[in-house]
Amino acid sequence: MQTPLSKKDRMKIPRQPMPEQDPDVRNKNFLEVNLGYTEELAVLEAQRCLQCPKPFCVDGCPVGVQIKDFISLVAEGKIAEAAAKIKEDNVLPAVCGRVCPQEEQCEIKCVVGNKNEPVAIGRLERFVADYEREKLGMRLPVCKPKTGKKVAIVGSGPAGLSCAADCIQAGHGVTVFEALHEIGGVLLYGIPEFRLPKDIVKVEVQALEELGVEFRTNAVIGFTDSIDELLTVEGYDAVFIAVGAGLPYFMNIPGENLNGVYSANEFLTRVNLMKAYDFPNHDTPVFDCKGKSVAIFGGGNTAMDAVRTSKRLGAKNAYIVYRRSEIEMPARAEEVHHAKQEGIEFQLLTNPIEFVGTEEGWLTGVKLLKMELGEPDASGRRKPIPIKDSEFILPIDMAVIAIGNGSNPIIQKTTPGLEFNKWGNIVVNSETMLTSREGVFAGGDIVTGGATVILAMGAGRKAAKAINEYLFNKE
Amino acid sequence: MNKIIESKFLAKDVKRFVIEAPKIAAKRKPGQFVIVRSNSKGERIPLTIADSDLEKGTITIIVQGIGKSTKEINSFNSGDFFHDVVGPLGQPSHLENFGTAVSIGGGVGAAIAYPTAVGLKQAGNHTISIVGARTKDLVILEEEMRANVDEVYITTDDGSYGFHGFVTQQLQKLIDDGRKIDFVLAIGPIPMMRAIAETTRPYNIKTVVSLNPIMVDGTGMCGGCRATVDNKTVFVCVDGPEFDAHKVDFDLLIKRNKTYTQSEKTAVEHFHQCHYDKVFDLAISENKS
Ligand SMILES: Cc1cc2nc3c(=O)[nH]c(=O)nc-3n(C[C@H](O)[C@H](O)[C@H](O)COP(=O)(O)OP(=O)(O)OC[C@H]3O[C@@H](n4cnc5c(N)ncnc54)[C@H](O)[C@@H]3O)c2cc1C
Ligand code: FES
Numbered sequence: 001m002q003t004p005l006s007k008k009d010r011m012k013i014p015r016q017p018m019p020e021q022d023p024d025v026r027n028k029n030f031l032e033v034n035l036g037y038t039e040e041l042a043v044l045e046a047q048r049c050l051q052c053p054k055p056f057c058v059d060g061c062p063v064g065v066q067i068k069d070f071i072s073l074v075a076e077g078k079i080a081e082a083a084a085k086i087k088e089d090n091v092l093p094a095v096c097g098r099v100c101p102q103e104e105q106c107e108i109k110c111v112v113g114n115k116n117e118p119v120a121i122g123r124l125e126r127f128v129a130d131y132e133r134e135k136l137g138m139r140l141p142v143c144k145p146k147t148g149k150k151v152a153i154v155g156s157g158p159a160g161l162s163c164a165a166d167c168i169q170a171g172h173g174v175t176v177f178e179a180l181h182e183i184g185g186v187l188l189y190g191i192p193e194f195r196l197p198k199d200i201v202k203v204e205v206q207a208l209e210e211l212g213v214e215f216r217t218n219a220v221i222g223f224t225d226s227i228d229e230l231l232t233v234e235g236y237d238a239v240f241i242a243v244g245a246g247l248p249y250f251m252n253i254p255g256e257n258l259n260g261v262y263s264a265n266e267f268l269t270r271v272n273l274m275k276a277y278d279f280p281n282h283d284t285p286v287f288d289c290k291g292k293s294v295a296i297f298g299g300g301n302t303a304m305d306a307v308r309t310s311k312r313l314g315a316k317n318a319y320i321v322y323r324r325s326e327i328e329m330p331a332r333a334e335e336v337h338h339a340k341q342e343g344i345e346f347q348l349l350t351n352p353i354e355f356v357g358t359e360e361g362w363l364t365g366v367k368l369l370k371m372e373l374g375e376p377d378a379s380g381r382r383k384p385i386p387i388k389d390s391e392f393i394l395p396i397d398m399a400v401i402a403i404g405n406g407s408n409p410i411i412q413k414t415t416p417g418l419e420f421n422k423w424g425n426i427v428v429n430s431e432t433m434l435t436s437r438e439g440v441f442a443g444g445d446i447v448t449g450g451a452t453v454i455l456a457m458g459a460g461r462k463a464a465k466a467i468n469e470y471l472f473n474k475e
Numbered sequence: 476m477n478k479i480i481e482s483k484f485l486a487k488d489v490k491r492f493v494i495e496a497p498k499i500a501a502k503r504k505p506g507q508f509v510i511v512r513s514n515s516k517g518e519r520i521p522l523t524i525a526d527s528d529l530e531k532g533t534i535t536i537i538v539q540g541i542g543k544s545t546k547e548i549n550s551f552n553s554g555d556f557f558h559d560v561v562g563p564l565g566q567p568s569h570l571e572n573f574g575t576a577v578s579i580g581g582g583v584g585a586a587i588a589y590p591t592a593v594g595l596k597q598a599g600n601h602t603i604s605i606v607g608a609r610t611k612d613l614v615i616l617e618e619e620m621r622a623n624v625d626e627v628y629i630t631t632d633d634g635s636y637g638f639h640g641f642v643t644q645q646l647q648k649l650i651d652d653g654r655k656i657d658f659v660l661a662i663g664p665i666p667m668m669r670a671i672a673e674t675t676r677p678y679n680i681k682t683v684v685s686l687n688p689i690m691v692d693g694t695g696m697c698g699g700c701r702a703t704v705d706n707k708t709v710f711v712c713v714d715g716p717e718f719d720a721h722k723v724d725f726d727l728l729i730k731r732n733k734t735y736t737q738s739e740k741t742a743v744e745h746f747h748q749c750h751y752d753k754v755f756d757l758a759i760s761e762n763k764s
Contacts, residue, residue, distance in 0.1 A: 179694050181512060181519075181559045218561035220694055224498055246696045250708065257701060257708065257727055259734045266697035274518070274691070280745035283518040283544055284691075285738030361730030408695055410713070 005047055015117040016045040023341035027311050030193045030277060033338055034098070037127040039079070046075035048112060049119050056109035057121060063458040065089045067106060067121055074124055083132035086125060091165045092158060092457055094133060094200045095187060097126025099301075100454050101332045133200070138207045144171035149471045152177060152236040154221045154411075157185020159242035159444025159456040159463075161204065166464030167240075168211045172471060175236070177219040182273060185244055187453070189273035190265070192305050194312070195335075198272075222414035231439060237474060238467045241426060241435070241442040242460060245405035245450045251297065255355030256401075260287055260363035264302045264402035271309050287398045290314035295366060295394060297321050297352060298402035299329035304336065306400045307344050318344050319394070323351040323371050323384045347394070349373070349384060355399060365395045405450050425449055432466035433459060439474075441467055477560040480533055482553050485615040486608075488540040489583055490549045491525070497532030499524070499562045505594035506568030506685070506717055509536065510693045512559040513551070518544045521690045521712070523587040524563060537586035537615070543742040564693045565716050572599035573658035573681070577649070578624070579642050579671060581607045581663025585616050587685055588662040593623045600658070601625055605645050607663070611636035643670045656680050661720060665729050672720035682720035686711045688731060703727050 019035040020026075026033050037045065055068040066085055073082035086093045102122035110118035132138075151167045153160045156178040168174045182188055184201045209215065221227060221243075230236045248263035250256055267286065270276040274284035294315045296307040299322035311318045320339070322329060325348050329336060340346070347368070354367040370390035373382035407424030419427040419436035426435055426442040433441045443459030445451055481493035499509060508523045526535035540549040551557075568591040576595040580588035585606045596602045602624040608614045609632045620627045629637030630645045638645050642663070650656060659682040661671035668684040675682045688700040688711050695713035702711050703724035709715065 179561070179696075180692065181561070218559050220561060220564065223563055224502065224561070246694070248696070248698045250698065252708075257703060257731065259731060263698040266691055266699040269691055269697055275516070279738065280543075280742045282516045283742060285735045285742070287734075288738070361727070361733075410694060 013048045016041045018123055027342040032197050033194050042127040045120050046071045057106040060106040060109040062454050063089050079131045082128045091162045093125050094129035096454050097122050098196050103333045143169050147171040149237045152230045152239045155242040156183040157244050158453045159460040162457040162460035163240045163464045164213045168213050170468045175214045177221050178217050179220040181217050183215050189269045192309050222410040227415045238439045240463050242444045243446045245445040246408035247406040249404050258355050258357040258363040259361050260398045262400045264306045264400050267400045291316050292397040293317040294398040295319040295321050295396045296400045301331045303402035304331045304339050306402050319347050321347045321350050328381045365393045367393050433463035476556045479553050479555050486613045491537045493533045493535050496534045496560050500527040500532050500534050503527055503563035504567035505590040507563035507565050509560050509562030511557050513548050514558050520544050525586045539583040542739050570594045570598045575656050576600040576658040577603045579605045579661040581667040584663030589616050605642045607642035643674050646674055669725040683717050684720040685716045
């Protein structure tokens, strides 16, 4: 056995960069940008961890992954054991390693980061999960004996999938109902292939199928069956509602219905779920971006995904238009960095006031107003204030609005007795995720409003725990 | 996967399919629609549910082959499968006893208007149907209409059958004849629906149209189906598809429906090319054997 490195030696190892596709190559393809650590890189990076007696990083993780322990296993080259350790708390590590905002969760708490750059926890999580999937094959957990109880899960995003995983292992029958024709929620139709390859999601779904989870696509709960029918006619003992946010906000400015103006949901669904990048081999078209100027409005992950997608579809000029400055952008730091490398132009402190177009209804430009930052607002971020007489027109052929999602009202309209707040989010007990209806639980974006994959996953697991207790006590 | 139980051309390029979909058959109400995909690479196409059979667990849809996807669907026969069928989507028609209700269907719109016409009859209305087509061969569902509504008027643009003229002229005639009309439902090409709206506006007759924008999910998630009604943006898939005809911005709908005209041409060419390649491959392999 090697002698363990001293703290000083560990601090000397620089943060290992993530191998990635060259920006000028990748902005023309849909393959994954990040290529992942090799085993050598991963072990080296893991050795940077100081193995703090009191690991602050764990406090930063919304689901409490035992970061220190799994990294220590990686440093010892025990990757299979590291994978098992992560899976104790996180059922979708290959996904979270790729899309979690680590820089504001675990890595910001890393003590190494006080002096040097923090340990690359996300990259290590991703390495371990990929290693397990590719080299060891999916190892299915053992399910408890059948209880004879049935759980209906509505929505197949991260909240629904993680709840399904825990409920099937507890021995219940589990059916997942999904409105679209494929499973995965935002992981599938929202986040693009170049950031989260769809095969990773498919492997997770297959594993659940092998455990016995039944997936019913093309089932819009509220229309095809109501929540009440699931509980009565269909005989489910409990329901978990995880339908996501799913109602695109528009800006309510003139010209928003011109041809070429999309919601991010529509643009990304056409490209990701319907594979419009492969038109006409796939039937669904999307705006032909080749050689065109496009602007995406917003500063979150969705905006970054949309703008980088448009670049890959051939856009000549691809702009981010955001009304605050870069530090206020909610997107993951890595996405902003990658976007810049790929030639995305940032129009910061700018706000759209009108879309302009031709007689025939085609978008030709957007009228923008320059902003400056004032006092902090309710969100704690400095509020943008318009600068007088700063209007100008940016010529664009396509616009994508990525300013967030509200709650889709279908469940609210069709489920009597279910309590919602004024924003249309389902009201739950934050410990048990129980709603105002007996046997009905909810979690993910439909409860929190648009949030993160890890929070949705954590909510799914909390709900599963409460569902298992509820069903254990139910006659 | 949903199996096609029965298929039949009603007119050139207009085909009726009876498909297995027990859940939807049990749930659907007049005015609602389904979204179908013909194959694993297919577009999501919204189609009105024209009829259903609860016992057999089937629904009926009527498809006009215009673009690549609908043409491909119309090459399907009984025994074939739709890759996906989801529904019932949208708000059901508002059915009540208005008094005298006229349902107007232009082209394949006759099929879409049919279930609501029957519903209006069941709600106690005196029902009148105007079925319009370019020419006699394109008149569809005449028999079904005659069996289920009180009065049926056929119009053809070329005068080859029924009244020589447009559905608007037939409606105007009824109004001029002093018939008291309390409610009009119009479904068909957008210019036709707009013309009906203008015909009834001066008389303040409550008029409803069923809109057909481009859709993706059909559940209010994407906003691609947005239209302007009463100066407000609506999502047709969840707020509609039926709206007050006197408040719809038809110009906008026409413009938005042209978003993919160019792509549609490419798709059709691609479809024919693939089709041609297949036939060609077949010919070669047959020659070889
Ligand atoms: C483009 C984009 C990029 C993002 N990037 C990141 C990122 O980098 N990192 C991160 O942490 N988070 C990111 N997010 C946010 C994250 O994806 C969401 O917070 C998370 O997916 C929410 O999970 P969920 O399970 O609650 O819902 P969703 O993933 O939204 O899944 C809900 C599912 O329910 C289905 N559904 C809806 N209504 C019904 C119904 N009535 N019946 C049946 N099914 C229904 C929907 O079709 C959908 O499949 C991103 C979001 C978007 C849109
Ligand atoms: S079709 Fe997507 S919102 Fe209506």
